Amino acid sequence: MRIGIGLPTAIAGAPAALTPAWARRAEAAGFASLGVHDRLAYDSLEALTALAAAAAVTERVRLAALLVVGPLRGGAAVLARQAATVAALAGGRLTLGLGAGPRRDDYEAAGLPFARRGRLLDAQLAGLLDRLPDGVEVVVGGAADAALARTARYAAGYCHGGGSPRAFRAAAERALAAWSDAGRPGRPRLWGLGYFALGPGAAEAGRRDLGHYYAFTGAAAARIQAGLLATPEAVAAYCAGYAEAGCDELVLFPTVAGLDQVDRLAESVAQR
Amino acid sequence: MGGVRITCVGGGPAGLYFAVLARRADPSRHITVYERDRPDDTFGFGVVFSDATMSFLAEQDRETYPAILAHATRWDPITVRHGGQVLRAGGIGFAAVERRRLLAVLREQAAALGVELVFQRAVPDPRELLEGTDLLVAGDGVHSVVRAAFADAFRPRIELGPTRFSWLGTDRPFDSLTFFFEGDEHGCFGAHVYPYGPDRATFIVETDEETFRRAGIDGFGEAETIAYCERLFRGHLDGHRLLANRSSWQRFRTVRCASWHHGRVVLLGDAAHTAHFSVGSGTKMAMEDGLALSQALDRFPGHVEAALAAYEDERRPRVEHIQAMAGTSFDWWAGFRRWTAWPPERFSFHFLTRSQFRYDTLATRDPGYVASVERAADLDVRERLIAVEPAGGDLDELARLAGGRPLALTRLLPVSEDGRVSVEDGRLEDYAGLARRLPLGAQLGHAGPRGACRPRRLGLDRPLPGPEAWPLLAASALPYGPGSAVPRAIDAAGMERVREDFASAARRAAELGFRFLQLHFGHGYLLATFLSPLTNHRADAYGGPLPNRMRFPLAVLDAARAAFAGELAVAISVCDWQPGGLSEADALAAARLLRDHGADFVTALGGQTTPRAVPPYGRCFQAVLAGKVQTEAGVPAIAAGGVGGLDDARTILLAGRASRCLLDAVRPA
Numbered sequence: 001m002r003i004g005i006g007l008p009t010a011i012a013g014a015p016a017a018l019t020p021a022w023a024r025r026a027e028a029a030g031f032a033s034l035g036v037h038d039r040l041a042y043d044s045l046e047a048l049t050a051l052a053a054a055a056a057v058t059e060r061v062r063l064a065a066l067l068v069v070g071p072l073r074g075g076a077a078v079l080a081r082q083a084a085t086v087a088a089l090a091g092g093r094l095t096l097g098l099g100a101g102p103r104r105d106d107y108e109a110a111g112l113p114f115a116r117r118g119r120l121l122d123a124q125l126a127g128l129l130d131r132l133p134d135g136v137e138v139v140v141g142g143a144a145d146a147a148l149a150r151t152a153r154y155a156a157g158y159c160h161g162g163g164s165p166r167a168f169r170a171a172a173e174r175a176l177a178a179w180s181d182a183g184r185p186g187r188p189r190l191w192g193l194g195y196f197a198l199g200p201g202a203a204e205a206g207r208r209d210l211g212h213y214y215a216f217t218g219a220a221a222a223r224i225q226a227g228l229l230a231t232p233e234a235v236a237a238y239c240a241g242y243a244e245a246g247c248d249e250l251v252l253f254p255t256v257a258g259l260d261q262v263d264r265l266a267e268s269v270a271q272r
Numbered sequence: 273m274g275g276v277r278i279t280c281v282g283g284g285p286a287g288l289y290f291a292v293l294a295r296r297a298d299p300s301r302h303i304t305v306y307e308r309d310r311p312d313d314t315f316g317f318g319v320v321f322s323d324a325t326m327s328f329l330a331e332q333d334r335e336t337y338p339a340i341l342a343h344a345t346r347w348d349p350i351t352v353r354h355g356g357q358v359l360r361a362g363g364i365g366f367a368a369v370e371r372r373r374l375l376a377v378l379r380e381q382a383a384a385l386g387v388e389l390v391f392q393r394a395v396p397d398p399r400e401l402l403e404g405t406d407l408l409v410a411g412d413g414v415h416s417v418v419r420a421a422f423a424d425a426f427r428p429r430i431e432l433g434p435t436r437f438s439w440l441g442t443d444r445p446f447d448s449l450t451f452f453f454e455g456d457e458h459g460c461f462g463a464h465v466y467p468y469g470p471d472r473a474t475f476i477v478e479t480d481e482e483t484f485r486r487a488g489i490d491g492f493g494e495a496e497t498i499a500y501c502e503r504l505f506r507g508h509l510d511g512h513r514l515l516a517n518r519s520s521w522q523r524f525r526t527v528r529c530a531s532w533h534h535g536r537v538v539l540l541g542d543a544a545h546t547a548h549f550s551v552g553s554g555t556k557m558a559m560e561d562g563l564a565l566s567q568a569l570d571r572f573p574g575h576v577e578a579a580l581a582a583y584e585d586e587r588r589p590r591v592e593h594i595q596a597m598a599g600t601s602f603d604w605w606a607g608f609r610r611w612t613a614w615p616p617e618r619f620s621f622h623f624l625t626r627s628q629f630r631y632d633t634l635a636t637r638d639p640g641y642v643a644s645v646e647r648a649a650d651l652d653v654r655e656r657l658i659a660v661e662p663a664g665g666d667l668d669e670l671a672r673l674a675g676g677r678p679l680a681l682t683r684l685l686p687v688s689e690d691g692r693v694s695v696e697d698g699r700l701e702d703y704a705g706l707a708r709r710l711p712l713g714a715q716l717g718h719a720g721p722r723g724a725c726r727p728r729r730l731g732l733d734r735p736l737p738g739p740e741a742w743p744l745l746a747a748s749a750l751p752y753g754p755g756s757a758v759p760r761a762i763d764a765a766g767m768e769r770v771r772e773d774f775a776s777a778a779r780r781a782a783e784l785g786f787r788f789l790q791l792h793f794g795h796g797y798l799l800a801t802f803l804s805p806l807t808n809h810r811a812d813a814y815g816g817p818l819p820n821r822m823r824f825p826l827a828v829l830d831a832a833r834a835a836f837a838g839e840l841a842v843a844i845s846v847c848d849w850q851p852g853g854l855s856e857a858d859a860l861a862a863a864r865l866l867r868d869h870g871a872d873f874v875t876a877l878g879g880q881t882t883p884r885a886v887p888p889y890g891r892c893f894q895a896v897l898a899g900k901v902q903t904e905a906g907v908p909a910i911a912a913g914g915v916g917g918l919d920d921a922r923t924i925l926l927a928g929r930a931s932r933c934l935l936d937a938v939r940p941a
Contacts, residue, residue, distance in 0.1 A: 104581055126755055129731055144589070148889045153732045173940050174889040177914035180936035181887065182880070183684065183795075185664025185729045187938055218567050218586040219332050246941035 001243040003269050004033030004064060005262060006253030007054060010044035011209055014257035019045060023054035025259055026061065029266035033062035033095070035193075035251035038069050041105035042213070048082045055090035062093050066159050066193060066251060067141040069101035071120035072110045076127030084133050092135040097159045097191070098125065099141040103216050118146050125154045139191060148174050152182035157189030157248070163227065165241030168192050172246050192247040194238055196229040197255045198264035203230035206255035213255075228255065232268035239269060276301045279405040281395050281418050283307030285319070285555050286541030287411030288378035290562030292336050295385045297570050304388040306401075308412075311379060311391055317441045317475075317517065318368045318468025320449070320552040329556075332563055336381055343373045345468050349638070351450040352623060353508060357616040359644070361624055363637025366449055366552070368468035374555070397421070398537075407576050408537045409565070411558070414525055416543035425534035433524035433548065434606040436489070437478040438497055440519050444512030446473050451623070452508050453612055459483025460609040461504055464550060475514060476549065477501050478605055484521070494519050524548055524602070528595070532588070533580035540565060545591050547598030550605055551627065557594060561587055596888060600627040600896060610903055614928065617648035622927040630891060631922040649926050654678075656932045657921055658713070658910065663937055664729060665698050667706060674710035681713040681934070684792055687773040690742050691718030691798065696727040700780050707781075713788030714781040715843075716832070718770060720798025721746040721759040721807075733883060745770070747801035747824075748809040753883040761810065762798075767824055770798065775831035787838045791829060794845040795880035799825045803844060803862060804854050804881045818858045819865075826869050833870035841910055842866045843875035846897040849885040859897075860905040867907045874901050875910040875934060887913070892920050899929035908932075916940050 005026045008014040023034055034054050038047035051063045063086065073079040087094040100117040101107075107114040129138065140151040141159035151158045158175040160168050172190050179188050197206025207225045214221040229235045229252065242250045254261045278294060280287040283305050291303045321329075321344070329337045344367035349360045382389060395401060395412075398421040402408050410418030419426050446467040453462050460483060467473040484490070492500065494516040502514050527546045532539045541558030565583045572579040604626040611619055624634060635642040659673035659680040674680035685700055686692040700714060707714075719725075724741035726734040733753050735741060744759035745766055751758045762770070774791070781789055793799035801807040802824050808815050814823050829842060844866070846859045854862075863874045876898035879885035887893060894913030902909035911930035915921055917940075921933040 102585070104585055123754075126753070129734065145886045145889050149886050153883065155731075169940070173891055173914070173916060176916070176938050176940055177891070177893060177936060178887075178889045180938040181877075181889070181913055182732055183663045183728060184732065184938075185662060185727075215571060216582065216585075218564055218571070218582065219328075220586070222331065 001239070001247050002032035002249045003239060004035055004062070004249060004251035005031045005265055006035040006037070006251055007050060008254050008257045009047070009050045010037050010039060010042065010213060011255060011257045012043060012212060016045060018257055018259070019050055020053050020057045021259060022262060023061070024057050025262045027058045029262055031061060031266070033064045033249060033251055034058070035064045035066045035253060037253070038065065038067060038072075038101075039103065039106060040069070040072055041103070041109040048086055051086050051094070052089055055086055055093070058090075060093075062095055063090050064095040064191070064249075064251060065097050066095075066139070066191065067097035067099035067101075069103075069106055070098040070124045071100065071112060071117055072106060076124050076131055079124065080128055080131035083136060084131075087133055087136050092133075095137040095139055095157075096132070097139040097141055098155075099147065099159075105216070118144075122150065125150060129154060137189070139189070141191075143171065148178040151175055151188060152178040152184055155188065157191055159191040160193065162193040162195070162224070165238070165245045168242060168247060169245035189248045190246060192242045192250040194229055194242075194250065194252045195224070195227065195255050196235055196252050196265055196268075197261070198230065198232065198235070198268060199260060202256045202261070203228065206230065209255040232264075232271055235265065235268035236271050276407070277405045278303045278407045278409060279401050280305040280409040280411055281398065281401070282410065282412030282416075282543070283309075283375070283379070283389065283391070284411055284413060284541065284558065285374060285378065286543070286558035286562050287409060288375065288382055289336065289559045290409060290411065290540060290565055291387045292378060292381045292385060293333065293563060293566035294569060295382070295387050296335070297566055299386065302388075304390060305382065306393045306395055307389070307391050308394045309392065311375075312372065317371060317439070317472070318466050319371050319374060319555040320466050321367045321369075321556055322365065322552060329559060329563065336378070339381065340369060340374055340377050341367060343377070344369045345470075347448040347467065349448045350624065351448045352616075352620040353450065354453045354612070354619050355616040359616060359620040359641065360448070361620070361634055361638050361641040364449075368466050370468050370472070402536065406536060407569075409540060410537065410543045411540045411562075412543055414527060414542045414546055416539065418537065419529070419539055419543050422534050422537055425531060425537075426539060427530035429528045429530075431526040431528075433526065433602060435478050435480055435602075436484040436521050436523060437476055438501070438519050438521045439517070440475045440477060440498070440501065441515035441517060442473050442475040442509065442512055443471050443515065444473065444509050445471050452505060453608065453619075454504050454507070455612060456487075456504055458487035460612050461501075462605065462608055463505060463508075466552070477504075480606060480609055483609070489521055492521065497521070526595070526599075526602075532584045533577075536576055538565065538580045538583065545595060547595045548602035548605070550601045551594065551598045553594050553598065557591055560590070597627045603896070607904065611928075615648055617645045618926065618928050621645045622929070625923055625927045630919065631926065632919040635919075645926055646922075651925060653918060653921050653925055656925055657918075658932055658934045660715075660934060660937045665696070665702075667702065670712070671706060671710060674712055677711070679711050679713055679788055681715050681788070681790060683937075684715045684717050685777075687716050687718055687777040688770070690723065690745070691720075691770075691773070692723055693719045694725050694727045694736075700777060700784060703786070704784055708785035711788075712786050713790055714777075714784075714786045715790045715792055716774065716777050716781070717792030718745075718773070718798040720744065720796070720801050721750070721752040721756060722796055724757060745798055747807060747814065750801075750807060750809065752796055767827070771828050771831045774828045775835045778832040778835035782836050782838065788841070789832065789836050789838060790841045790843055790875060791832055792843050793825050794843045794875075794877040796845075796882060799828060800845055800881060804848055806848060806850070806853050806881050818861055822862055822865050826865060829866060829869045829871060839872045840870065841873035841875050842871040843877050843910075843912075845878050845881055846876045846894075846901060847878045848881040849879035849887040850882065853881060853885075856900065860900060863901045863905040863907040863909075871907075873908045873910045873931065874905075875912055876901050876930070877912055890914055891916060892923050895924045895927075895929050898924065899927070902930055903928065910934050
């Protein structure tokens with residue numbers, strides 16, 4: 001299993017200039033990928049633009065959008081051009097994760113019907129593959145059966161939304177069942193997510209940031225906060241659990257904006 | 273400031289629990305609950321919570337929920353009493369509370385917090401209530417008057433179930449969640465028994481419509497129902513009584529609504545959604561709704577409509593998941609008379625694995641129970657596994673798979689050049705030699721409207737550019753997907769040629785030494801387009817009613833059967849997993865026709881009839897389809913879909929849902 005790190009693009013109060021510095025540091029620390037989330041109605045950097053900045057300052061590390069809320073970019077053409085641009089800047093190192101997204105406010109901000117998000121994404125995916133340059137890895141995420149059907153139909157991989165290794169395994173089993181049922185050759189690449197905050201005082205700040213970010217989930221926010229990886233041991237155990245559950249690439253996202261987080265995560269990961 | 277006015281219609285668990293939480297979170301809210309009945313006029317004896325429910329509510333609510341559970345009776349096993357045997361599966365974990373007690377706790381807390389409780393007040397016109405309130409909460413149950421008043425906005429769909437049930441009680445002591453099954457000269461009856469106190473249990477009797485009619489129960493009053501059921505279950509009651517409480521015979525109403533909120537009006541609990549009681553989730557869902565709504569109001573202060581949208585966004589996926597599970601369970605209860613003659617161990621395992629549990633989940637909880645099921649079955653599961661070559665083709669892997677198993681199938685092989693999915697498809701002749709040495713089966717098909725595509729490693733159904741493509745065939749001239757090429761509706765000469773291609777391929781398979789043949793008539797391929805009403809719009813003798821739609825597939829089967837002496841399976845999409853697809857009755861009739869025309873097995877696939885199909889992916893996700901073919905149509909079935917290994921195969925085979933299991937080509941690490 002490979003391990004990536006998220007960029008600090010959606011942490012409240014993090015300056016934009018932190019993102020390229022973080023990208024350089026993470027590549028130097030040996031992470032396999034740099035991840036970004038995507039939200040519209042939230043104070044954050046736009047996912048693909050942020051990846052373009054990261055592309056400009058790195059050479060080897062994979063750039064992973066986990067996940068882009070596809071329909072917010074309209075149809076396939078605009079999104080394909082944006083992704084192709086990032087892929088060109090990065091020399092092909094792009095993983096384009098797509099999902100319908102769970103947040104009504106993002107769709108309202110874009111003036112799009114939330115209730116039609118699944119159909120919008122299906123139509124977008126149908127037109128996207130032929131427009132993307134070779135080598136862009138398309139990944140689909142989401143918990144619904146429709147998301148798994150989309151994965152099997154269009155994608156090269158599946159991205160789980162985060163949670164315990166057990167929850168990841170259950171989702172992976174469903175994704176593999178869909179893949180197998182569709183008669184796709186090979187295996188889908190399985191991506192996992194997690195959140196960390198390491199070092200003195202980081203846990204509390206991290207949990208606060210997660211609570212803010214996931215407020216839209218209601219009661220589930222407390223569970224997500226409780227899942228924050230706040231010690232090197234917790235990080236190591238999480239990585240071991242995901243590896244055992246069949247994850248191919250695990251991307252751990254920061255919840256505290258400080259470059260020391262990159263080093264602390266690298267050390268924790270090295271301990272496993 | 274604050275002072276938001278909230279009106280709840282219905283003083284059941286949904287409305288009261290919401291009122292308690294919302295008032296506790298913000299005591300400036302003015303909350304009034306209207307209840308039609310008196311405080312103690314409650315119906316339904318006890319309510320059940322599973323372990324999983326308890327953890328969620330317990331995490332979120334550290335005051336009211338613990339007070340409710342203080343009165344709970346807890347038990348660990350599920351007991352199935354059938355055919356003179358008592359089978360217990362332990363480690364499952366439930367709690368039950370007397371409904372009256374649950375409501376008393378909620379009323380007491382509501383009153384202490386300053387919620388205004390108004391009893392014996394029916395609500396004639398919910399629109400009038402809206403005048404004086406900021407939020408109208410409808411927790412008024414399955415027959416909700418609020419839902420009815422705003423039916424245009426909520427668009428409820430109410431489905432009447434296929435069974436009849438009566439909600440009774442008993443004073444016989446029980447030590448666990450217990451199920452009885454008894455027959456008499458009229459048919460079969462099942463009882464769901466949920467103990468909620470040392471000498472009190474809810475006792476629900478359920479039967480199918482035919483038995484209900486034959487027994488003449490339709491005209492029964494309460495006393496006759498009690499007398500009839502006491503006689504029926506006397507062997508289990510140890511001389512104790514059954515108790516009535518407005519115990520008429522009903523059909524379960526499954527409520528679904530297109531929306532649960534409209535302006536300042538919101539539906540909670542049974543008013544918004546119901547799920548058959550056999551999964552024990554009604555009160556749990558109602559209380560979780562109340563919790564989610566209260567939390568959503570806190571997150572969006574001053575924005576009631578945003579809060580209601582957030583409440584629905586959070587709750588709907590969870591509720592629909594439970595409704596799907598309950599649907600499968602309900603289906604079992606509608607058909608259990610078919611299985612009552614089975615050995616009790618298999619019957620109990622079939623029952624327990626109907627929706628929530630699998631072999632491995634039961635084995636972890638109670639190895640002793642599972643061992644007893646395996647002993648009684650005396651079945652070598654490994655002998656019934658069929659492996660399949662990876663979809664991209666891999667002869668070495670196929671040889672490895674066939675080495676350790678009784679049978680391995682090739683990937684799908686086209687019977688002709690125009691029946692290929694892509695140019696990377698394999699050919700029967702690739703297996704020359706291998707098929708003589710190893711126990712192999714050939715999978716034959718014709719891609720029909722799904723042909724002439726790019727290789728599937730690049731995605732499904734991506735058509736080749738025009739110059740590289742070949743003409744496509746289908747029952748009707750309907751493209752497979754929005755971007756697919758339009759096929760030609762196959763004519764008589766085309767059918768004759770395809771029939772001959774199948775016969776010729778079957779003959780060659782036999783000559784090459786294959787010992788098993790699977791004809792692929794599913795997944796939207798050529799023969800599948802005849803089977804499903806979604807893809808067959810023909811007006812001739814090959815379209816219309818099922819016997820017509822089966823005419824060409826059966827002709828192909830006849831030709832292949834005549835050319836191949838070994839075992840032969842036909843794979844069909846038993847369910848299209850989308851609206852307007854093949855009906856269950858037609859699917860079962862199709863399976864019987866295939867058997868009558870010489871198929872030794874029917875492989876129960878589903879979906880892919882069109883790209884819009886959405887199967888309920890997961891472990892053993894189509895076992896229920898195999899079960900219908902095997903136990904309802906009476907045709908030996910091969911189960912497929914989400915069969916990742918031995919434990920999944922055991923789940924299916926020990927329950928008698930299939931004769932064989934086809935392992936997924938891609939399995940968990």
